[in-house]
Amino acid sequence: MRFIQKDNLIIPSKTKEDSLPIAQILMIPNPPLTPSFTYNPELQQRLTGKQLLLDDLPFPLPDIQEHYQHGYLTYRKGIEKNGKQSSCVRCGNKDPQWFGAYPCARCGENCLYCRKCLMMGRISECTPLIGWSGPAPEIQNPAQIMAWQGTLSEGQKVASDHVVEAIRQNQEHLVWAVCGAGKTEVLFAGIESALAAKKRICIATPRTDVVLELSPRLKAAFPDIPIASLYGGSEDRHLFAPLTIATTHQLLRFYHAFDAIILDEVDAFPYTVEESLQYAAVQARKPASAMIYLTATPNSNWQRECRTGTRAYTTIPARFHRKPLPVPEFNWCGNWQKQLKKGNLPANVIRWIKTRIQADKQILVFFPHIPLMEKALSILQQIHPEIEAVHAEDPDRKSKVQKMRNKEIPMLLTTTILERGVTFPNIDVAVVGAEDTIFTESALVQIAGRAGRSKDHPTGNVTFFHYGKTEDMLKARRQIVTMNLEGLKKGLLDKQEAAK
Numbered sequence: 001m002r003f004i005q006k007d008n009l010i011i012p013s014k015t016k017e018d019s020l021p022i023a024q025i026l027m028i029p030n031p032p033l034t035p036s037f038t039y040n041p042e043l044q045q046r047l048t049g050k051q052l053l054l055d056d057l058p059f060p061l062p063d064i065q066e067h068y069q070h071g072y073l074t075y076r077k078g079i080e081k082n083g084k085q086s087s088c089v090r091c092g093n094k095d096p097q098w099f100g101a102y103p104c105a106r107c108g109e110n111c112l113y114c115r116k117c118l119m120m121g122r123i124s125e126c127t128p129l130i131g132w133s134g135p136a137p138e139i140q141n142p143a144q145i146m147a148w149q150g151t152l153s154e155g156q157k158v159a160s161d162h163v164v165e166a167i168r169q170n171q172e173h174l175v176w177a178v179c180g181a182g183k184t185e186v187l188f189a190g191i192e193s194a195l196a197a198k199k200r201i202c203i204a205t206p207r208t209d210v211v212l213e214l215s216p217r218l219k220a221a222f223p224d225i226p227i228a229s230l231y232g233g234s235e236d237r238h239l240f241a242p243l244t245i246a247t248t249h250q251l252l253r254f255y256h257a258f259d260a261i262i263l264d265e266v267d268a269f270p271y272t273v274e275e276s277l278q279y280a281a282v283q284a285r286k287p288a289s290a291m292i293y294l295t296a297t298p299n300s301n302w303q304r305e306c307r308t309g310t311r312a313y314t315t316i317p318a319r320f321h322r323k324p325l326p327v328p329e330f331n332w333c334g335n336w337q338k339q340l341k342k343g344n345l346p347a348n349v350i351r352w353i354k355t356r357i358q359a360d361k362q363i364l365v366f367f368p369h370i371p372l373m374e375k376a377l378s379i380l381q382q383i384h385p386e387i388e389a390v391h392a393e394d395p396d397r398k399s400k401v402q403k404m405r406n407k408e409i410p411m412l413l414t415t416t417i418l419e420r421g422v423t424f425p426n427i428d429v430a431v432v433g434a435e436d437t438i439f440t441e442s443a444l445v446q447i448a449g450r451a452g453r454s455k456d457h458p459t460g461n462v463t464f465f466h467y468g469k470t471e472d473m474l475k476a477r478r479q480i481v482t483m484n485l486e487g488l489k490k491g492l493l494d495k496q497e498a499a500k
Helices: 041-047 061-069 154-168 183-196 208-221 248-253 275-284 300-308 336-341 347-358 370-380 397-405 441-448 471-489
Strands: 002-006 009-013 073-077 079-082 085-088 099-103 110-114 128-132 172-177 201-205 227-230 243-247 258-263 285-295 313-316 329-332 362-366 388-390 411-414 427-432 462-466
Touching: 009 061, 041 061, 041 128, 061 073, 079 110, 154 172, 154 183, 154 285, 154 313, 172 183, 172 300, 183 201, 183 208, 183 258, 183 285, 201 208, 201 248, 201 275, 208 227, 208 243, 243 248, 248 275, 258 275, 275 285, 336 370, 347 362, 347 411, 347 427, 347 462, 370 388, 370 411, 388 397, 397 411, 427 441, 441 462, 441 471
Parallel strands: 172 285, 172 313, 201 243, 201 258, 227 243, 258 285, 329 462, 362 411, 362 427, 388 411, 427 462
Antiparallel strands: 002 009, 073 128, 079 085, 099 110
């Protein structure tokens, strides 16, 4: 798209004469607000706190331009040029490898575009990002904001109070809560406080399935509050809501939108490896806003910052049922891959599995790679034909997990796809090949956290079968033991059962 600069405005143009693609305009003027102008409330709803492309808006260009000329919306460059370096304003990409060029019908030039965030719609040198600069939609609160009437454990209550205070003071705060500590309930008071102050709040998570799991729980807790659930293909894409639950990818569409962002599973893929998602979280915040991080497994840098007092944080070192976290046992199993290639599994692994099947105890067993897991499956189905295996690309993944929940199968083999986000009430857990580099400290802590989650079954065995201990294995066990000791010290455990 090309623009003419005239009378302290930019005006869309279909001709090359005296016009430039928006990336080549040095300073984009922002006209003052015309209070007497009658703006379109639907455009206001769609654009408040957003940065969208023209293709995202079902409004004719003359209407959009009229709102711009009266100061109610803004044009921003989609691609910034600084000498030879280009950067995508939407996702922050500066890597030349992630830019491409194509003959553009809109500007008539060979137009540079960003391939990094292409799935959100193509953004190029001539693409304006459109935002709202008029008044925000008014938020009307119901008489009762929160309907949840549960009680928090002592550990949850401390964290909840800190979340409330951080949101009120526009601060950053980390909640380091063990797996199964009840992180969602810890957020409720902070969300209620934000909504009561007519703030916009967002819970963001790297994974769609977490959005789908959280949405009904939050709608039950805040039944009269409009809630937008955003993920690829969701129907709420254009809904303006005081409370939003979104994948971190969806934050790429937001700009200075939220007074508070709660970033759940901050250690999870793909957020940890995608700089564009971290950039999106920063972009989606208002300049004065709160950021609450939730995780059971902060990375080593964050752990060090917590220990040295340079990061504000609260730990919830114990589960609500007041029983310690199961501490992993290390069990050497020799060169298990070599044995597997010969059609065998190590004897101690087979013994561990058989003991549990005979005791009618469900088992979750993790493998580092799909081919190895599938080879093990054919061996283990000779012990019990109803044993199943699951991985990320498995089309029957959801049904197999549900069969495990329904206790229709005795044992599920899995890759790290089930390291988090699933709860089976009464299981023992094993890792075969715990020395593999895919099993990081974070992954192993999460895997161990699958056991002992239920109040009715608060214990469980966790065994790491290995061909040599790794630093990540030792760190994972140390982190779990440390949390148990802290829980005991704080009076959050009934008695000391944690292994030393």
